[in-house]
Amino acid sequence: MKNIISLFNWHVELENEEVDSIDDDFLLLENPIISAAFNYPFKVDVTTAIICLKGTMKGRINLKTYETQAPCLFIVLPDQILQYEYLSDDFSGLFIIMSKRFVNSMFMNTQERIPFSISVHKNPWTRLNDEDLKSMIDYYRILQKMVRMKDNPHRREIVKHLLQVFFYTSSYQFHKIPESRNKSKKEILVEEFLLSAQENFSEHRALDFYAEKLCLTPKYLSKVVREFSGSSASEWINNYVILEAKALLKSTNMTIQQISDQLNFPSQSFFGKYFKRHVGHSPHKYRNS
Numbered sequence: 001m002k003n004i005i006s007l008f009n010w011h012v013e014l015e016n017e018e019v020d021s022i023d024d025d026f027l028l029l030e031n032p033i034i035s036a037a038f039n040y041p042f043k044v045d046v047t048t049a050i051i052c053l054k055g056t057m058k059g060r061i062n063l064k065t066y067e068t069q070a071p072c073l074f075i076v077l078p079d080q081i082l083q084y085e086y087l088s089d090d091f092s093g094l095f096i097i098m099s100k101r102f103v104n105s106m107f108m109n110t111q112e113r114i115p116f117s118i119s120v121h122k123n124p125w126t127r128l129n130d131e132d133l134k135s136m137i138d139y140y141r142i143l144q145k146m147v148r149m150k151d152n153p154h155r156r157e158i159v160k161h162l163l164q165v166f167f168y169t170s171s172y173q174f175h176k177i178p179e180s181r182n183k184s185k186k187e188i189l190v191e192e193f194l195l196s197a198q199e200n201f202s203e204h205r206a207l208d209f210y211a212e213k214l215c216l217t218p219k220y221l222s223k224v225v226r227e228f229s230g231s232s233a234s235e236w237i238n239n240y241v242i243l244e245a246k247a248l249l250k251s252t253n254m255t256i257q258q259i260s261d262q263l264n265f266p267s268q269s270f271f272g273k274y275f276k277r278h279v280g281h282s283p284h285k286y287r288n289s
Helices: 100-106 110-122 130-147 155-175 185-200 207-213 218-229 233-251 256-262 268-279 283-288
Strands: 019-022 026-030 046-054 056-061 064-069 072-076 081-087 092-099 125-127
Touching: 019 130, 019 155, 026 130, 046 100, 046 130, 064 072, 064 125, 072 155, 081 233, 092 100, 092 130, 092 155, 100 155, 110 155, 130 155, 185 207, 185 218, 185 233, 207 218, 207 233, 218 233, 233 256, 233 268, 233 283, 256 268, 256 283, 268 283
Parallel strands: none
Antiparallel strands: 019 026, 026 092, 046 072, 046 092, 056 064, 056 081, 072 125
16 A cells, blocks of 8 residues: 655755755754744654754654753654744754664664663653763764765665664663652553553544543543643543644645544544634645645
């Protein structure tokens, strides 16, 4: 079956005269100008590592807000939904962008990536001390040098091995993040609900499904979620559905019918009414806005 979700066009959306790349599998960008396209939620199928050199960056990943302070390393994984909110005037950073195909070719054993992915999902950024920052910049410059050696027949393989070193170094950085204070049972319950909602919202929008998974009554689940997050459980589920719909409308070439099917709505008409109720206008109008 043909993949109907198109790769977000980084070449276009991140404007920069100097883009070092290996086909569409690997890109290096230095201090790119972020275009207006990033004002809406968007979904990508690439891994992005940002070495933040100066300034601050604020945004959301899957509805969770993050604000970074340089120097730091920020990583976004495939299929996450991004919303950029703010970049300080003095922000500068080095961007490393890799396709799924490229990352998969680096690691034959996918189990190697699981602990790292879990750490990044919990917290997508980590601070860097002066020595760590220097090491990250050195990796970037070496990668840049090798990517520019277009006459080297082993260029792709060399870059893969260099990225493996970067991966293991980054993994160590994220694993150094200390665990937060001991959480209450209610806090853990809310985290489990939010994780389950992220994984299942496209198929299950009824609160009963999540309450049953957590062995709770829907009323109690909604009460606890509202107490700790300020929104009810049903509101969170709807937020995930709408966020996914917005991202698919703006950053893919899927038709509205295909999006409706992917989100398991009974019909395009039902999806349209649901979207308009929560957003204020139709999917078609949102896509063209």
